[in-house]
Amino acid sequence: MKSRLRIALLLPVALLLGAGKAPMLVPDVSQREIVIQYSFTGAELLLFGAIVYPDGRPPDERADIVVVLKGPDQSIVMREKQKVAGIWVNADSARFRSAPSFYAMASSRPIDKIVDDRTAAIFELGVDKLQLSPASLNASADIERFQKGLVDLRRRNGLFVERQGNVEITDGVLYRARLPLSARVIVGDYTAETFLVQDGRVVAAAVRDITIRKSGFERSIAQAAQNWSFFYGLVAIAMAVGMGWAAGAIAKRL
Numbered sequence: 001m002k003s004r005l006r007i008a009l010l011l012p013v014a015l016l017l018g019a020g021k022a023p024m025l026v027p028d029v030s031q032r033e034i035v036i037q038y039s040f041t042g043a044e045l046l047l048f049g050a051i052v053y054p055d056g057r058p059p060d061e062r063a064d065i066v067v068v069l070k071g072p073d074q075s076i077v078m079r080e081k082q083k084v085a086g087i088w089v090n091a092d093s094a095r096f097r098s099a100p101s102f103y104a105m106a107s108s109r110p111i112d113k114i115v116d117d118r119t120a121a122i123f124e125l126g127v128d129k130l131q132l133s134p135a136s137l138n139a140s141a142d143i144e145r146f147q148k149g150l151v152d153l154r155r156r157n158g159l160f161v162e163r164q165g166n167v168e169i170t171d172g173v174l175y176r177a178r179l180p181l182s183a184r185v186i187v188g189d190y191t192a193e194t195f196l197v198q199d200g201r202v203v204a205a206a207v208r209d210i211t212i213r214k215s216g217f218e219r220s221i222a223q224a225a226q227n228w229s230f231f232y233g234l235v236a237i238a239m240a241v242g243m244g245w246a247a248g249a250i251a252k253r254l
Contacts, residue, residue, distance in 0.1 A: 022054070022203055022204060023051055023052060023053045023054065023063075023196060023203060023204050024051075024052040024204055024206075025049060025050075025051060025052070025194050025196055025204045025205065025206040026049050026050045026051075026052060026206070027047065027048070027049035027192070027194040027206045027208055028047075028048060028049055028208060029045055029046065029047050029048075029192050029208050029210060030045055030046035030047075030048075031043070031045060031210070032208075032209070032210055032211065033210070033211045033212075033213070034181070034210065034211070034212045034213075035213060035214070035215045036185075036187065036212060036213065036214045036215070037214075037215055040183055041183050042158075042180060042181055042182055042183040043180075043181040044178050044179070044180050044181065045069065045178065045179050045180075045181055045192070045210075046176060046177075046178055047067045047069070047106075047176070047177050047178075047179060047192055047194065048174070048175065048176040048177070049174075049175060049194060049206075050173055050174055050175075051063065051065075051172070051173050051174075051175070051196060051204075053173075058171070058172030058173060059198070061198060061199055062198075063169070063172060063196060063197065063198050064107065064108045064109055064114045064167075064169075064196075064197040064198075065107070065108045065167045065169060065175045065177075065194065065195070065196060065197070066105065066106070066107040066108070066111070066114065066123075066125055066167070066194070066195040066197060067105070067106050067107075067167060067177050067179070067192065067193065067194050067195075068103070068104070068105045068124070068125070068191075068192070068193040068194075068195075069102070069103070069104040069105075069179050069181075069190065069191075069192050069193075069210075070100050070102065070103055070104075070190060070191050070193065071100055071101040071102030071103070071159075071185060071186065071188065071190050071212075072100075072101050072186065072188035072189060072190070073098040073099065073100055073101070074098070074099055074100075074101045074186075075095070075096065075097055075098065075099075075135075076095070076096050076099050076150070077093055077094070077095045077096075078093060078094050078095075078096070078146045078149055078150050079092075079093040080092045080093065080146070080149070092142065093146075094134060094142065094143060094146035095134070095135045096132045096133055096134050096135065096146075096147075096150065097133040097134075097135045098131075098132070098133045099130070099132045099133075099150060100130065101159065101185070101186050101188070102159050102160075102181075102182065102185050102186075102190070103127060103130065103154075103159070103160050103161070104160075104161040104162075104163075104179040104180065104181075105125065105126060105127070105161070105162050105163070105164075105179075106162075106163040106164070106166040106167050106177040106178075106179055107125070107163075107164050107165065107166070107167055108165070108167040108168075108169055108175070109164070109165055110164045110165060111125050111126050111164060114197050114200070115197055115200055115201075115202070116200060117129075119200065119201070119202065123195060123202055123205075125195070126162065127151055127155070127160050127162055128151070130151075132147055132150065134146075134147070157182065157184050158180065158182035158183075158184060159182055159184060159185070161179065161180060161182075163177070163179065166178070185212060186212075187212050187213050187214055188211075188212060189209060189210075189211055190209070190210040190211070190212060191207050191208070191209060191210070192207065192208045192209075192210055193205065193206075193207050194206050194207075194208075
């Protein structure tokens with residue numbers, strides 16, 4: 001919903017720059033629903049579509065495509081550890097109101113060759129342009145340090161991905177790109193955003209929804225944890241105690 005609202009608010013401004021001549025995007029994705037099972041090791045999504053021009057012909061100037069796959073926003077606390085007397089303890093921390101749980105982007109050329117920094121920041125084209133909404137009152141230098149730490153952590157976990165220059169455009173009309181989906185993704189509603197850029201301006205945009213859900217035993221466990229958290233906690237404690245007792249009994253016999 002956040003992605004749709006941002007595009008709905010910003011795109012009319014871009015379209016006014018070329019009123020009456022604005023092209024349209026007809027995007028799609030290879031999978032609208034992804035089911036996570038115990039054997040899920042990740043996936044690769046194909047984002048593809050067509051550019052529809054008013055007169056049916058691509059313009060002489062080059063058009064670029066940027067696709068963004070984004071997961072549900074999360075509130076997250078980043079903590080910094082320090083070694084005190086040989087023990088690692090929590091030190092400074094920073095909280096972010098909304099950080100995407102997953103972000104992957106592909107573009108037909110490097111982003112800095114397509115749009116300026118302002119446009120990239122408005123449409124969040126690139127990991128370094130994400131609006132993470134810090135809630136802490138730390139100094140700006142501290143916030144920047146924690147932001148870099150968050151981005152680095154999610155890059156290493158495969159949750160923040162950039163593939164600049166990976167979008168293929170055929171005959172100036174058809175486009176396609178592949179983006180990886182990490183095995184660490186959470187369930188929820190995802191969005192696949194497509195942006196058409198001409199002469200440094202976003203002139204068209206479209207969104208497709210993707211749902212990621214669990215099935216089978218994993219789904220039952222997740223629902224139990226969410227809907228009956230108290231009883232779920234009791235069962236988890238009982239199982240832990242039972243397994244500990246069983247391990248102790250086996251150890252004594254050995």
